[in-house]
Amino acid sequence: MTKAELVEEVSKAAELTKKDSEVIVDEVFKNIIQALNRGDKIELRGFGSFRVRKRDARRGRNPKTGEPVDIPAKSVPYFKPGKELKELINGKQPGEGSDDDFDDDDDFDNGADTPAEVTNNAG
Numbered sequence: 118m119t120k121a122e123l124v125e126e127v128s129k130a131a132e133l134t135k136k137d138s139e140v141i142v143d144e145v146f147k148n149i150i151q152a153l154n155r156g157d158k159i160e161l162r163g164f165g166s167f168r169v170r171k172r173d174a175r176r177g178r179n180p181k182t183g184e185p186v187d188i189p190a191k192s193v194p195y196f197k198p199g200k201e202l203k204e205l206i207n208g209k210q211p212g213e214g215s216d217d218d219f220d221d222d223d224d225f226d227n228g229a230d231t232p233a234e235v236t237n238n239a240g
Contacts, residue, residue, distance in 0.1 A: 153194055163201040163211070170195045 128138035174190040
């Protein structure tokens, strides 16, 4: 779905003009970006959460030449879908339970994102 299609859907659902709907969609996006720039976490219950993750500087390789390349530290936006969204995507009614009880990243106390990183970071 494109932004224009989203504006169209909002326009139909709210019985607003496309221009008014575009202002609403733009304002929502703008506020999400501003909150992330401040370091805030955005939680939309039943949908998911947005936050910024820090990536450390590291050494990589140019895939063509194999030469080492310094990759600077940076911040990247991250979206974590909520339980209800996951259930709806998988054709379940919210609250039916999930076959996959593994929750992406918030279960690990040491900042690791995966079970492998927990093992690697533990020692």
